Amino acid sequence: MRTGMRLKGGIDERSFADRLSYDPEIVELYLTEQDMERTELIRERIRELRRRGIKAYMHHPSKYRGEYLDILSEEPAMHDYYRASTAELLKICLEEDARCVIHAHYVGMGKLSDEREATLRLREAVQAIPGWNSGRLLWEDSTEGLFCYSNPYLIDELIIPLNLPLNVDVSHTFIGFRGDNDKLCEVLERTAPYARYYHLVDSMGQRHDSLPLGEGRIDWARVKPYVEGKDYIFEINLPGDHTDCAPMADSAVYFSKIGTGKNDEGGRA
Numbered sequence: 047m048r049t050g051m052r053l054k055g056g057i058d059e060r061s062f063a064d065r066l067s068y069d070p071e072i073v074e075l076y077l078t079e080q081d082m083e084r085t086e087l088i089r090e091r092i093r094e095l096r097r098r099g100i101k102a103y104m105h106h107p108s109k110y111r112g113e114y115l116d117i118l119s120e121e122p123a124m125h126d127y128y129r130a131s132t133a134e135l136l137k138i139c140l141e142e143d144a145r146c147v148i149h150a151h152y153v154g155m156g157k158l159s160d161e162r163e164a165t166l167r168l169r170e171a172v173q174a175i176p177g178w179n180s181g182r183l184l185w186e187d188s189t190e191g192l193f194c195y196s197n198p199y200l201i202d203e204l205i206i207p208l209n210l211p212l213n214v215d216v217s218h219t220f221i222g223f224r225g226d227n228d229k230l231c232e233v234l235e236r237t238a239p240y241a242r243y244y245h246l247v248d249s250m251g252q253r254h255d256s257l258p259l260g261e262g263r264i265d266w267a268r269v270k271p272y273v274e275g276k277d278y279i280f281e282i283n284l285p286g287d288h289t290d291c292a293p294m295a296d297s298a299v300y301f302s303k304i305g306t307g308k309n310d311e312g313g314r315a
Contacts, residue, residue: 056075107131161197245281
């Protein structure tokens with residue numbers, strides 16, 4: 047097994063075979079709305095990973111009928127889909143020994159008259175999801191909106207009271223603070239007791255650019271101590287049909303050299 051190879055991919059044959067070719071430690075299966083209609087294949091992929099000694103994660107679908115999911119959506123079909131798909135993936139997690147990353151929302155929510163009150167509403171919605179605190183569902187931050195760390199109430203009014211199991215996306219946090227490494231590290235420090243998993247991906251800090259490590263402005267030498275010893279993957283934007291995950295593998299190599307003196311720098315400040 048190649049140390050540090052922690053990858054993300056789909057459940058289609060070509061993508062899955064490509065990830066296995068790297069003999070990874072962890073694979074996160076990114077799922078779509080269409081994938082939820084073939085849950086037996088999801089289970090087969092997880093079982094194959096387990097047979098090879100690879101830890102399996104899933105990523106809840108990001109969209110429903112072309113729209114980004116939102117736990118607070120008042121649209122009945124999206125409301126029902128969010129909950130039904132989460133329940134189905136939790137069942138798979140429990141039966142197949144996996145975990146699933148889930149977003150409360152993806153995009154911003156416009157101007158809110160009372161951000162604290164809205165955060166409390168979000169907290170209630172999270173608590174209403176069966177298994178929300180099972181440790182099988184890991185809640186990921188977004189680049190904007192209520193479940194972004196730039197929301198000053200997120201940690202104190204939602205995460206700490208719920209002791210919420212987290213997936214911290216380093217680039218999302220960095221973007222939420224418009225490229226501030228100090229604030230990123232403050233969040234990594236405060237969320238450390240709750241974070242079970244991390245997405246490692248670089249960024250220039252202004253938009254969701256999903257760069258290979260070393261090509262953005264994140265100071266990886268400062269980030270590395272927070273994630274060492276925990277589960278993480280390299281979530282890099284891939285060209286073409288997303289089959290070839292070489293940029294993720296290259297990022298794993300880059301990350302492994304931080305602190306050894308083999309990289310010129312951990313990121314451009």
